Amino acid sequence: MRPFTLNAITLALLALTAHGQALAQQAGTDIGKITVTGEGDKLGTGLLVDEDTPKAKSTVTKAQLDKVRASSNPFQAMSLMPGVNSYSYDATGLFGGSLRVRGFNSDQMGFTINGAPVNDSGNFAVYPQEYTDLENTCEISLTQGASDTEAPHVGASGGNVGINSCGANDKARVRASLSAGSLSYRRVFLRADTGQVGDFKGFASISSSQVDKWKGEGKADRTHIDAGAEFKMGDVKLNAGILYNKAVNNNFRTLTLEQVGTLGYTADFATVVPQHLTPVAGTAQNESTIASGTAYYGYALNPFENYLLTAGAHVQLSPVTRLDVEPYFWYGYGTGGVQQTSVAEGSGSTRLGGGVKDINGDGDTLDTIMVYRGSLTETHRPGVTIKLSHSMDNHQLLGGVWMERANHRQTQPATTVDNNGAIATKWLDSDGALLRRADGTLYQGRDWKTVSTGQSAFLQDTIDVDSQWRVIPGVSWRSIKREFTNTANDGSGGGADYVLTRRYSEVLPSLNTSFQFTPEVQAFAGISKNLRAPSNFELGNAVTSVVYVNGAPSTYVVQVRNTVKQETAVNLDMGARFKTPLVKGSVTGFYTRFTDRIGSGYDPVQAGKFDINVGDSTMKGLEVELGTVPYMGFSAYASGTYTVSTLDNDLLNSYVDSVTKKVVSYTAATSGKQFPDTPKGMAALALQWSDGPLMLNLSGKYTSRRYTTMTNDQSIGGYTTIDFNAAWQLPATDWTRNTVLRLNLSNLTNKQYLLANSGSGSSFTVNATGAGSSQPSLYQGAPRFVSMSLQTDF
Template identity: 35%
Template sequence: MSIFIRSGVCLAVMSALSMAAQAAESTDVGAINVQGETLGGGMMVQEESAKARSTITKEAMQKQADMAGNALDRLKYTPGLNVNSNDASGLSGVDYTMRGMNSDQIGLSIDGIPINDSGNYAVYPNLVGDAENIEEVFVTQGSSEADGPHIGSSGGNIGLVTKRPAKDFGGFVKQTLGSNNLSKTFARLETGEYNGFSNWLSYSHTEAKKWRGEGRLYSNKFEMNSLFEAENGNSSNLIMKYNRQENANYNTLSKAQFEQDGRYANDYPATPQYNSRGQLSRYYKLNRNPFENFTLSFTQKLQLQDNLSLTLQPYYYWGNGGSFTGQSASTLGPTSDQAGQYDLSNLTSNTYYRPSWTQTWRPGITTKLKWDINEQHSLDLGYWYERARQLQTQPYVAIKSDGNPADLWGDPNGAGQVKDANGNTVQGRNQYTITPAQKIWLQDSWFVTPDWTLVGGLAWQHVDRRGENKGSLENAPEHRHATYHKFLPNFSASYRLDQQNQVFYNLTRNMRTPQNYVLYNVGDSINTKPELSWNHELGWRFQQDDMLLSATLFYLRYTDRQISTTNPDGDYEMMNVGKVENRGLEVEWSGKLPYNFNYYTSYTYTDSEQKDNVTREDISLPTSGKQLPNSPKNLLNLTLGYDDGRYYSSVSGKYVGAFYGDMTNDEKVGGRTVFDLAAGVYLPVDKKIVKSAALRFGILNLLDKEYLTSARTTVFNADARNGLSAATPYYNVGVERTYSVSLEATF
């Protein structure tokens, strides 16, 4: 669909909603909509919890320079976090670290639904929905909430909160255009409230070209939110989100490639490349990532008594898709079967598209009971249960003459998949994992005095990993099973010295269950212990009408850190690399200045120290005392903004310190400073028709800095050591200078 057609559709929807709004409202004509300003343009809000926590409001998300970015992109200035995306579309890969932990060690949830992959805890931007439908994003940098539905969080949690339906009939439309043929069309219809019911329904279409290399990105999203609120305090909330995408992958670079040829080097070739037998070997059309996912949650809140409430939240997640990121097409022939699972006598040697395909079915339920016993004590009791099922395959798919896979979507019954002489689909991987998980918790909030609050709680978490290796080219059928369970206590204390000053201390134990790889990798992987961490935080907050300031000292000590690697034979195995200590300081400061200016700044110092040497192929590597890979010690963000109710603008600078790509700290990537610019105008509107309208403009990487963002693949040692060969880390690449502009209106 062309930009002009989508723009026409967008304008038609705007017109229809305008006529409806005109019939429903009669207010002043010609008024300029004045946005309610919070400190730092909404980048910081007043927090009360007895733990480190940061919140990004909808106002801040709207004012950032990334017009089409997803909700995780909006966290790039948040203390403790180093967030990087492959491009400005909001559709490609996103990675982040927090206090020295990778994204697969940090819990992520939307409206209480766990979003991390149930097998390896990876995070994908397609799962978080449209940022236009997100009301706020909050981060607890060091510890998950007691009721957090996570089995893969060593510490820390990110939560997204979906926008509630409006009380009045209306809608919101937005058209974004930008560099690299970026186009996003978004429309949301609000039904308004009728007899306690209110709803919204939204649709978006996004597409763009890759900024480096050939290929395009496409996404369609459908989302809805239905809310019923009864006069007795009971409520029901149904939220559904569906996404379907067809993306082309970005390739990674080594440091040497980047330094020699720059950021545009070594992407997948724009023209077909063939092997010595004349078979297609490398081509950008093979490096694809189709995926679709659906989430549903139904939250029922029941006010049983004045001091007793019950919340029931069943949910369901479904995902289907895969990615091929190999450097060349996979070869398959009569002698390719190493495990004796197939009769390949019907094949001749050829090259194929072989995606890593995953289908996930993930139902669960969270139940919470809150009892306000008296004025001093409030008791929370809860139970969470989930039964995730995951089928992971690697089919061989024929390549058509134009270089496209014969079956991009990897349908298990697809005609393009290779079958052996007996009619069996040939698989490079064929694993089925069931992961029942449950948690029960009890937490007491004791309001000792109006200034003193103590919170103590205890959770018990139990996780099963049940794996069925169905047999593949490399593995014979096998069943494996592992169980993990721990008690996880938490304690926090908060004291308010006066109206402006608060101090707090927080202690939390977290558990990260080993990834599902332990059921299928070789060696002693099945006996891998869970990561256990103790998180300590000591913090202070200063709050007044025109300024907010917070500072937190943190110390995170975790044991049995898990690493997925390969042995000398090239087989994957899990390794326990021992103890790690993360310690540091986070500061967040925001406020107002004269003449409608505002400011926001955050600083993080993180010392992530490995405490043990690692043995690799019977060779001890000197990792003790070294910084964790991918963990910069210094992060500094500065934003100066202006907003007079008609015009707004901001300049943001982000400094990321140097980091390493390997555990022995042989290869170091230097720090960088990147600037973004955002500006906008709230347009004069006739409020009989349009409630508000805005024109927004943004530039990412204003000075067009060339840099590597983060290590995509970390290694043990980048230099040869004691007879152990060197390995090469590969890195994601920082996006070039990118422009975007958007026009939006609310009816």
């Protein structure tokens, strides 16, 4: 069973909410002035701020976040930024999505929430639907090319995304919001703030969101809780927070380009429950064909539960010296993907654990039965960042360390399903409902434990050479040690115990500079080196030639594949920022050189995909960002991106010939080809008009053609989507303030378009035609969607 329960959080939430409501009653209705548009609109519809950091950086402010649909995930909120190629599986964002920046996939970038890293500790994946409620998010910042010197990452060869939560309000209030829309979309949000009570202030919130899938059967069902507190006493400031999320989503089916043409744009998983064969004692029932057909939607689930605890102690040791200690703890539990498969029963001492027990209850172990089997992951991840800053003459020194130890358990248990579609335990957390072997041990399709110890030490100096020129040299040392334990399991290549240890580390220098020519014009340039370690999957499935005696592995070979090298990238940004009384903007040129870029390749000997180094790669391009301040109620924002991302080597690939069953090697012509899912051109435009209580906002995003294979022999067309947002602030009453009615309309023109199932890093199909070809899988863009919400403060 999962060790975490919601009881403690629920009690804390109720207590804090009650306290906040009492204080709100004491304070009456005077809770401060709140506007629809917000301060960020003075700097370009909430999408552009005055920036002086000497590197490419973009920011989404609270003003923009308040305009979009409250259920939106961070990938959607960032979609108009330069360099960003993002999409979500539906309009609400509750099902998740994909993000690439300058060709960097989200698992090649560092993601933090309130300073704590949230990339998966095993393969650095990012799941945006799990993290935040937009009502409690104050800012999302993006450095497109390189992570910061002090960033707590060992998996970021690209930039960094920082998500910062709003702290507690100084004045007590209770905020409530109700939303409804297409596809039975409904959402409830409630937040209570205590206001400043002596040296303390705190808040707690809860939201509940549901929506049906736009194609096929199924839905998303999400509950989210946030809470935070601050305490300040003299030169010491303490803060703590929790973000909790629990969701059960049905997945969307991906289709190949050919399937889109034959099955249709809205084809999805099956709606008819697959039926078991009638059990007959002494006769083998084989349901493998039934299980391998189009999966039933109810067996394509993503149940997940996670929470993030963050804290901070910020101590002003002297007028020029500050100490920051920021511990965190991440917990995650869940499964995902298509869990419909089949498992063969068995018996005998030459099978692991004596073989799998009778599944269908017919008294024999001769059958292959359809089951629900999920790739289950449970992570316990404590860590801490310690920073010391000191001012001295024209120097601002920053130094510190980061440490974490992630215990990452990955298993693959299975449970039974019946002819009505019921799953014995969809969370795979009830031992009594899971399949077992003859010796009583649990059946596992994989059984891994990875202890990943990450650490870094960093030092940076911000030097104000004079009133115009700033130079920031920095260096960090980052390291990760993976201790991988495979416990004998029923999966391919996992049939015996073994332990492997790998360590990856790199010294990462950086140098950034800016020059303020005039108060209106600044030039900047920066160069930095980044590191991405291989994922822990590279260490799995290494057992060959295993022989079992009395149900236990007796002889076997641990055949370790060629060790994957860590991926490094050297990133160069060079650009200029300018501002006039009406317009602000920036122009940035970038160049990135990858070494040993990590990809995913097929190993025909072990019949699986594993990490490989695909060689060197180059990215270069130009980004433009412009925004206006309001003029007669009108304001605008625009961004443009041009990217050339090429593979610099041909790739040696292989496959198993379907006739001869022999391994065939060939060289794929990938050199000089555009990297998949990296559009050469993107452009975004947002136009806004605001007058008094009314705000109207229209935004559009163009994304050019993208290739779906590494040889560029298949592509999907460009597309443009348009969204419309409106808000009306109603007059205050004796009981309510800041009552806002919002309208959000996504994909206004109901555009149909295709999206690459980009996976992670360089995990792409090599070629779609010719020898060794396979067809890339694609998502379909979500249709028009409309929702309304009503928010008020008490």
